[in-house]
Amino acid sequence: xxxxxxxxxxxxxxxxxxxxxxxxxxxxxxxxxxxxxxxxxxxxxxxxxxxxxxxxxxxxxxxxxxxxxxxxxxxxxxxxxxxxxxxxxxxxxxxxxxxxxxxxxxxxxxxxxxxxxxxxxxxxxxxxxxxxxxxxxxxxxxxxxxxxxxxxxxxxxxxxxxxxxxxxxxxxxxxxxxxxxxxxxxxxxxxxxxxxxxxxxxxxxxxxxxxxxxxxxxxxxxxxxxxxxxxxxxxxxxxxxxxxxxxxxxxxxxxxxxxxxxxxxxxxxxxxxxxxxxxxxxxxxxxxxxxxxxxxxxxxxxxxxxxxxxxxxxxxxxxx
Numbered sequence: 001x002x003x004x005x006x007x008x009x010x011x012x013x014x015x016x017x018x019x020x021x022x023x024x025x026x027x028x029x030x031x032x033x034x035x036x037x038x039x040x041x042x043x044x045x046x047x048x049x050x051x052x053x054x055x056x057x058x059x060x061x062x063x064x065x066x067x068x069x070x071x072x073x074x075x076x077x078x079x080x081x082x083x084x085x086x087x088x089x090x091x092x093x094x095x096x097x098x099x100x101x102x103x104x105x106x107x108x109x110x111x112x113x114x115x116x117x118x119x120x121x122x123x124x125x126x127x128x129x130x131x132x133x134x135x136x137x138x139x140x141x142x143x144x145x146x147x148x149x150x151x152x153x154x155x156x157x158x159x160x161x162x163x164x165x166x167x168x169x170x171x172x173x174x175x176x177x178x179x180x181x182x183x184x185x186x187x188x189x190x191x192x193x194x195x196x197x198x199x200x201x202x203x204x205x206x207x208x209x210x211x212x213x214x215x216x217x218x219x220x221x222x223x224x225x226x227x228x229x230x231x232x233x234x235x236x237x238x239x240x241x242x243x244x245x246x247x248x249x250x251x252x253x254x255x256x257x258x259x260x261x262x263x264x265x266x267x268x269x270x271x272x273x274x275x276x277x278x279x280x281x282x283x284x285x286x287x288x289x290x291x292x293x294x295x296x297x298x299x300x301x302x303x304x305x306x307x308x309x310x311x312x313x314x315x316x317x318x319x320x
Contacts, residue, residue, distance in 0.1 A: 033237075033242070040086075041097075055252060064078050066311070068312070085299075086101055091236060091238070099146040103120075106192060109185035150194065171205035171207050208223045222235050222244070226275045227263060257309050
């Protein structure tokens with residue numbers, strides 16, 4: 001997701017990001033996929049105003065019609081719960097981070113993302129992935145809330161947070177934004193979170209064909225265009241088990257019940273819906289573990305058919 005400079009939650013106490021001050025930063029929730037352990041690295045629970053702005057079609061009446069969304073994914077008033085987090089895991093001998101959240105100290109148009117000060121890196125380290133140890137950073141797309149921790153500020157300069165990693169995104173994604181007439185807020189995001197990685201020679205652009213591409217044994221990039229033209233999802237396989245990390249092809253489980261609901265910032269809304277329907281149809285009734293990049297806890301589950309569409313059957317995390 002990415003907030004345009006002129007829209008988004010308003011800056012008042014009700015829309016400020018919320019965190020659990022009592023949360024144990026060492027308790028990174030995780031799921032087992034064959035021999036792979038996938039850790040959820042929390043950044044911030046986004047404010048209640050995020051849902052109506054991001055998914056305007058998910059009205060309280062629509063949400064109320066899906067009892068299974070409560071209490072985890074929506075409250076009793078039909079307000080969606082939306083998270084910002086990354087996933088970290090080791091596969092094919094490489095230590096991988098999937099998306100990097102919003103980041104600290106970033107100048108952002110969306111007040112819920114502006115100048116954050118979270119303990120994200122402490123949580124990442126506590127999960128066993130200190131920044132210097134990360135080998136591969138995969139960016140599902142180049143929106144502000146997925147690239148923020150690409151960099152951190154050191155002596156007034158934005159430098160790569162993961163200096164020993166290769167950063168990967170799809171070639172289509174980077175080339176699209178290279179030719180896009182950006183507003184100032186988006187240009188600022190590229191200046192502080194993308195271009196420093198490029199200048200350091202750490203960004204690799206990958207061609208992602210229609211049937212996907214394996215970048216590491218057991219890790220495949222799947223094209224899911226629409227939210228952005230080069231958007232990708234990640235598929236993990238190990239010892240017969242499979243997991244899929246959604247990125248922003250699916251922002252919230254309500255879109256399983258109503259695949260027509262799109263995000264206000266989808267670049268190509270119809271293409272986004274097509275990608276979502278194709279992905280859900282492929283996942284339904286399988287044992288594939290779906291890990292939502294913005295899904296509130298319990299974050300993961302399996303897609304099952306429900307009332308002519310789908311729902312998520314939650315898969316609680318293993319004990320940390």
